[in-house]
Amino acid sequence: MATDDITEISSPCLCGKGKIVVSQSMPDHAWVRESQISYSAEIDCPDCAVIYIVHHDYHSLPSLVRREDARKRDTAIARRKAAESEVAMSPEAQRLIPRIVSAIDSQSSMAARHRALQRFHLSYESLGTYRKRPYDGTHAVRSASGGHLADIGSHPDIGGEDAAYFAAAAEKIKALAAEERALELQPVRTNARWMRL
Numbered sequence: 001m002a003t004d005d006i007t008e009i010s011s012p013c014l015c016g017k018g019k020i021v022v023s024q025s026m027p028d029h030a031w032v033r034e035s036q037i038s039y040s041a042e043i044d045c046p047d048c049a050v051i052y053i054v055h056h057d058y059h060s061l062p063s064l065v066r067r068e069d070a071r072k073r074d075t076a077i078a079r080r081k082a083a084e085s086e087v088a089m090s091p092e093a094q095r096l097i098p099r100i101v102s103a104i105d106s107q108s109s110m111a112a113r114h115r116a117l118q119r120f121h122l123s124y125e126s127l128g129t130y131r132k133r134p135y136d137g138t139h140a141v142r143s144a145s146g147g148h149l150a151d152i153g154s155h156p157d158i159g160g161e162d163a164a165y166f167a168a169a170a171e172k173i174k175a176l177a178a179e180e181r182a183l184e185l186q187p188v189r190t191n192a193r194w195m196r197l
């Protein structure tokens with residue numbers, strides 16, 4: 001098993017009484033690619049740790065964000081996920097799923113099945129790719145989130161008597177997703193080495 005080379009750099013924290021410690025970790029061999037270098041940061045200051053939290057971005061430098069902002073965003077994400085799983089677990093979804101499956105599987109050719117999958121946004125691949133690895137409606141619908149099911153069910157031709165339920169759910173999920181995007185975390189400027197700002 002390969003070992004990692006770890007380098008630590010300390011910079012002053014925002015209030016100046018403590019420090020921010022960033023560790024850089026990379027594989028211990030000569031051919032390191034940028035994507036193999038990772039960073040992790042810690043706030044070594046009790047005062048700053050009350051206000052800020054480290055945000056680790058995959059394959060990017062860490063940043064400091066306000067704890068309060070991160071908490072608000074986590075709450076928004078949890079609300080959107082709860083709304084999505086409410087739809088996914090609903091009796092309406094249990095009625096919708098077999099309709100989607102049959103609308104796909106009842107098609108007589110592979111090209112028609114592919115068109116049906118694309119109509120429901122359950123496939124983004126080309127017909128050529130689909131032909132190489134075809135799958136049925138049951139498989140396709142398994143990956144659909146609650147928000148996705150709500151979008152599909154909003155169409156009266158597939159949602160039937162539940163279309164209004166799905167349309168309302170889709171609106172609610174869209175509004176919650178918009179709230180979540182508006183709470184995108186803004187990094188705080190630290191001027192510390194190996195931090196995003």
Ligand SMILES: [Zn+2]
Pocket residue numbers: 013014015016017018019045046047048049
């Ligand atoms: Zn501090």
